[in-house]
Amino acid sequence: MVLAIAVQVLVPLVALFSPDLPNRGGFQMYSALGTVRMTVLDDDGHRLRVDPDLFAGIVRPELSWLDALPDYLCKHVPDAATVEVSQNGDTRRATC
Amino acid sequence: MLTADRATALARIGLGLAGLLNAAEGWTLLTRIADGRLALPVTDAAPPVQTWSVAVLTGAAMLAALAVVLGWRTRAAALVLAGTDVLVLLWDQQTYSSHRLLSTILLVLLAFAGSDRTWAVRRSEAEPPPWPRLLMMSQLSVCYLFAALSKLNTTFLTGAPLHAWLRWDLPVLLTFAMAIGAVLTELFIAVALWSRRFRPLAVALGVLLHVSIVVGLADQTWPLVAFALTCVPLYGLFLTEASGRYAPRHAASPGMIRTGA
Structure with a gap:
């Protein structure tokens, strides 16, 4: 026991x-830690909106998104030219 | 009157209802992955997510959850439901949530807690061992404790995240006060549930906390209802077991006398 x-x-x-x-x-729910930030730009450097419907659920901060998310956003956000994903001080960029 | 058996049955019904909602949440997540959304498998060995296999798993989880609610073959049903939760958690990382993890642990303990001694379609007469109920109580307390400790950071305590999460556009000064209040409330519940003197207040604050979470937060309403159904029905265990009624019932057991529980 x-x-x-x-x-x-x-x-x-x-x-x-x-x-x-x-x-x-x-059990660190709603602790406001580890926010995932994603920036998707087109060829002219304009910021593109990321449709929440691209994801199966919410973008949980408990998971590591750096490996898979940049390439996925490149493929699925129309007109995406560059993608930058940041989480816990680390950043990963992808050129589409 | 709330007896130890009724309190455990109440916990069973709550966990079963939460299991139904968790199964529905898992269905939504996994079928969206099957439809082509980003997959984050836990291991490369995990089979690809396909709609038919998600349907089979969700069906098994729903049936098991219903059996838990009704108290039919409760031990097997609770273990099957916990097993489906583990499979869902292992299938894709995005299915993780603290409430699913908590309910999975509690279901394994519930299987041995004698929750079908009353309010069950198939009742058990066997006297349950003391440890499952106590471990369910300690697990709940641990959940509140670490939920509070993880919020002790400069981001959460500003109240700005809470301001963004709420349904209403409240003044930041108010959400700052609410952030402090949330941490203090969770800490108080974690500790005070074990105190005979403060237990009624802890239960009242716990109910208020979960109702305010479900009503106040703009997103994730059904998962938050599942979280409430996982936690609140367990308060009855504290109101009966920890109130002193528990020890005399098991006093005849040599093991219990030896451990002095």
Whole structure:
């Protein structure tokens, strides 16, 4: 019993002190941490709107979007020329 | 009168109803991925998301959730429902949510909590062990505690995120006060549910918190209803088990005397 309660406490405790917040398993809902920012520009440098319907659900900050999202936005946002996605201080750019 | 058995049955019904909503949420997410939205598989070994397989999984989850609500073959149903949640979580990262994780853990514990001793179409007479109910209570408390601790950051405490999330355009000074209040409320509930003196206030604040979350936040209403159904019905466990009624019921058990629970 004590061991089980220790696990219940330790898992989110370790998650709370992990470098990238929020993360899965930490019960860090609505903590306003780890906002994902995406900028999509056309050939003239004008900012394009990203349709929320392009996503299956909400863009959860607990997940890492840097690897998959830039190329996906390149493919699915009409007239996209460059895409920049930032999360937890890291940025990834893609040229479409 | 709320007895320990009724409190556990109430938790069962809440988790079953939350399971129905979670299954519906999983269906929506996964079928959209099957339709071509961005997929974020947990591992490369995960099978591709296809509508027919999502339908099978969702159907199994819905049936299991209904059985949990009704109290029919409760242990198996709770474990099947938890199993479908695990599969959904492993299928694509975007299905993750804190409330799905919480309900999955609670369902595994519920399976052994004797929640079908009353208010069930197929009742069990077996005396449940003490640990599942206590671990359900501690898990809920841990959830509130870390929800509060993670909000202790300079972004959330400004009130600006809350201002953006709410249905109404409230003054920033008010959302600042609400942000502070939310953190204090979650911290208080996490601790005070264990206090005989403060438990009624913690329960009242907990109900108020979940109602305000569902009504106040502009998006994710049904998932937030599922979160409320996962948490609020568990308050009954604190109102009965932790009030002192629990120990005498198990006093005849040598194990219980030894541990002094």
